[in-house]
Amino acid sequence: ESVIFLSFGSGGTISKCQMTELAYGLELSKQRFIWVVRQPTEGDASAAFFEAKDCDGLPIINYLPDGFVSRTKDVGICVTMWAPQAEILKHPAIGGFVTHCGWNSVLESILNGVPMVAWPLYAEQKMNATMLSKELGVAVKATPIEEGGVVCRKQIAELIHRVMVDEEGIAMRVKVKDYKLSGEKALSVCGSSHGSLYQMTKDCVFHMHQQSSEAKSRGA
Template sequence: MGTFSVEQLKEIATGLDKSGQRFLWVVSVPGNVNDPKRLLEIPCEPDLDALLPEGFLERTKDRGLVVKSWVPQVDVLNHQATGAFVTHCGWNSTMEGIMAGIPMLCWPLYAEQKMNKIVMTEDMGVGVEMEGYRAGFIKAEEVEAKLRLVMESKEGRELQARVVARKKEAEAALEIGGSSYAAFFQFLLDAENLGEELAH
């Protein structure tokens, strides 16, 4: 369900190409959520030459890397060369992006991701919306524009500062005595008390 159509992959590639930005892009085999048989197939490696615009890999070989299927996301997010993260806004990815202090380009697909996008863009200010996701298709011009905004503009620098501030808040919450630490400790106490009540 989290894969893109061939047409969408070509738009992403065109936007990346025109943006001039360095990138790491993980490409999976396109899926078809309307075909139940397709969902049961064993995933295979994508044929990048068939999926991406002609000449894309050659044109971008000195500033981009296209990887088939998977990368260790946390390691990539915490690498000093990473400047932005295009995310589907799943909760784990959102937390990983914040803990890495990386601005996020929000492209929700389904489930809680659309609600998370609102929290990320409107409440926390750690991401920008990829316009077009509601219609199920984001154009190359939007990919290019949002990459340039985050990587090159004053607004992007302000976004970066907000994400770094949220990262520091998250780190403080995890320290002994922090809000997350205290909440987890309370959870353990409640679980222990419930266990004792059930035992009696």
């Protein structure tokens, strides 16, 4: 549990300035990392989702501070655009997850017992981040200096340190592993999630047959 994984989902992007601060924050944290890097954007944080931009064929190094890749080559890996997130979160080396708090990412993190740095970008992600940090106690939340502003490198390093090293992070890890067990139980054959999905499917089939019968009756 010595590596922190960073990914803002399939649709999340950050600005060039924020990417620079994130890179320096990672360096300051002195933690091992895997970072999924996307082309920065100065517009909507959901740009990658709605515009499906790639990295324009440019190497990752073009978007990161000078010397960052070489300085961190022994402790970190930068991956372009996409990585097998679910498989990475399952690995026992992963001790934390910097996430945009999309619901799929939240579920994958909890079901693998990984505490989070909650960094919401758009849509319902702010609500998810608040729930994770304030109600469930399995995340710390990144907060820009001002609304719509940049999360500074010092705060980034502190957040990562809180999750990966501090007593607070140890407590979060215990909590999230308890939620992991609850999630596994819910997803089991006799669990609440499995039961709800089964009932929904059963109801859908019933209503489809009912509508079909009514249509035939009207046709007759």
